[in-house]
Amino acid sequence: MTALSDTPAPHAPTRAEVRRWRRYLADERAEAAVYRDLAARRTGEEREILLGLAEAEARHEQHWITLLGHQVGHPRRGSLRSRLLGFLARHFGSVFVLALMQRAESRSPYEAEVHATDAMAADEQIHEEVVRALATRGRNRMAGSFRAAVFGANDGLVSNLALVMGISASGVSNAMVLLTGISGLLAGALSMGAGEYVSVRSQRELLEASTPNADTHRKVPMLDAEANELALFYRARGMDPEAAEAKAARVLQTPQAEPTGPVPVVGADEHEAVGTGLGAAAASFCFFASGAILPVLPYLFGLGGTPAVVVSAVVVGLALLATGTVVALLSGGSPLRMALRQLAIGFGAAGATYALGLLFGTGIA
Incomplete structure (x- = not known):
């Protein structure tokens, strides 16, 4: 990640700039808090991703603190939208909050803000895609x-x-x-x-009709190793020919240790029929x-x-x-x-x- 600028503004900021920077600072703090609140309601990889987003927002926060210098003033409250998202994240932590955060990241003003670095604008673009991916996971899990x-x-x-x-x-x-x-x-x-x-x-x-038969691996020892029919199975499930041949050869050598099992289908729809x-x-x-x-x-x-x-x-x-x-x-x-x-x-x-x-x-x- 490109480092954020740690040098103060080259000129004395105007009152309008100070107000705008303070608003950015408050929003960055509020968004970081939303990500931390969401992370507190999750475990594993999703928790780590959300905490990583919070850390990125903290870097942006430091950028505005550096520019403001002694004019940073007392901590301001974030926008009404940010405070609402924080409330929802603390009490619900649902896919709806992620969807709203996705939209918030897409409306970042840093692309047009001359005092924001290119790295900050790029970060916000990536954040939108990260949150979109997390929200998509939640949508796919919905019953x-x-x-x-x-x-x-x-x-x-x-x-x-x-x-x-x-x-x-x-x-x-x-x-x-x-x-x-x-x-x-x-x-x-x-x-x-x-x-x-x-x-x-x-x-x-x-x-269910697309799920491989769980008993198929019992027939593996009976396969003709020369013909290697098993490679066709792996190719039909989406593996390329070379990988299919290699995996089939390995399975035929130790059929009891490595049953066939289902292989993910390339390009398969990730949505699940749940409920x-x-x-x-x-x-x-x-x-x-x-x-x-x-x-x-x-x-x-x-x-x-x-x-x-x-x-x-x-x-x-x-x-x-x-x-x-x-x-x-x-x-x-x-x-x-x-x-x-x-x-x-x-x-x-x-x-x-x-x-x-x-x-x-x-x-x-």
């Missing part, structure tokens, strides 16, 4: 039931809001709107649960239902007509913003952009069915 929960809730919100809005616009009674909404909730939740069960079970069965089909189905059912019940709540509490439509839209809109934010954190996207996208999609579908309800309602009348 299929959690994934089903997030997307199930969103589907329930959009589909039942559209259904309730369309039926309400047609001019039917509140009782009919409520009955339709409850029916849509049950039908959608059952469909989602069944679909998720089939999806997870199928994925697990495909992975059970029943668990994913139950989560999908419950969260679809939890989302689908929100558009129906105003009618359950006796509202009707335009007030019920407005309340339903507001409640679902807030929930869509929340699920969009969660999806963004899972995928590493912009929370604001994806939250607004979810809102636009949900309201777009609801608006279309509301217009159809008005059209068919007028035709029926």
